Amino acid sequence: MQFNPATTANLNLKLLQTFLLIAEHNSFRAAAEKVFRSQSAVSAQIxxxxxQLGIPLFHRTTRRVHLTSEGLQLAECAKRALLEVESGLRLIRESADIRRGRVSLSCSPTIAEARLARVLAAFEKEHPGIEIAVRELTSEALFESVRRREVDFGIGPVVETTEFQFEPLLEDALYALVPRCLLTTTRDTISLATLTNMPLLVLSAATALRRMLEATTRERNLSFTTRYEFAQAQTLISMADAGLGAAILPRVALPLRTSPKTHALRIVNPPLIRQVALITLKGQSLSPASARLVQLLRQLIPDPLERGRLARRPKLKRAKKLC
Structure with a gap:
């Protein structure tokens, strides 16, 4: 089927899209609902x-609507044409977006504090024209920001849900930063049961880490006393240094050098490990600028050396009353 220039000049993309919707659903009513127009207006368009074409495109009966042979030809041509247009527009947008644009993300505070700076520095060096907006949020608010599409993606904990898509970036063990006056061991690990006998300093209930701790203690028929809770890991560290309790922290949040008054012990029996992931809505696609930032996150969020924490820690001596 061929069209002369005078005929095709009067066609537009919206009309072709409406035609394809009718063909897909075999229904004028369904197509009208999709384009938010009345059925009579859609019928008039067709x-x-x-x-214009001088041919019928649909067989209409009281019970069904289906394409004529010419309508089938037009549907095939229209699909190819719209795909070409969409492909061309996407290439144009991608070309502009990678040079200038905006990327927004939300990030859990412990990851933002310990690992995000080097990623953003590397990205800005490559793409100085792109604006980056970062929201530092606890897990509940982080997931809500992704759900509402207020950000392009999130960096935070993996949770059980079918709503989001998770791409693991880092496995992060939980540690206890314990005042030395509470310790009677020289080991570098501590069981959860032993830990729950101490006054604990924990992150707020809005964090996934806190919920993990509470769920695991319930499973083990354990309970713990919360001396204080805070939103920032650095606050917990200073409280532990003051001898107010054992701070429960992810490994990435531990200080490079612990205070002489505290010692970092990996929690075991059971080991507590959180997964940090890239978080998007299922089926969501990222812009080229966002995709490039994600590439850097994959490379730079993990740290194989773990900053040499264990090698630089002071040796643990028998408990002394330092607090």
Whole structure:
């Protein structure tokens, strides 16, 4: 089927999209609902198109609507044409977006504090024209920001849900930063049962880490006393240094050098490990600028050396009353 220039000049993308919707659903009513127009308006559009082409595009009966042979030809041509247009527009947008644009993300505070700076520095060096907006949020608010599409993606904990897509970036063991006056061991690990006998300093209930701790203690028929809770890991560290309790922290949040008054012990029996992941809505696609930032996150969020924490820690001596 061929169209002369005078005919095709009067066609537009919206009309072709409406035509394809009718063909897909075999229904004028369904197509009208999709384009938020009345059924009579959609029917008038198709009649006008058929008059322009001089051929019927649909067989209409009281029970069903289906394409004529010419309508099938037009549907195949229209699909190819719209795909070409969409592909061309996407390439144009991608070309502009990678040079200038905006990337927004939300990030859990412990990861933002310990690992995000080097990623953003590397990205800005490569793409100085792109604006980056970062929201530092606890897990509940982080997931809500992704759900509402207020950000392009999130960096935070993996949770059990079918709503989001998770791409693991880092496995992060939980540690206890314990005042030395509470310790009677020289080991570098501590069981959860032993830990729950101490006054604990924990992150707020809005964090996934806190919920993990509470769920695991319930499973083990354990309970713990919360001396204080805070939103920032650095606050817990200073409280532990003051001898107010054992701070429960992810490994990435531990200080490079612990205070002489505290010692970092990996929690075991059971080991507590959180997964940090890239978080998007299922089926969501990222812009080229966002995708490039994600590439850097994959490379730079993990740290194989773990900053040499264990090698630089002071040796643990028998407990002394330092607090």
């Amino acid at each position: 009649r006008h198109l058929e008059e």
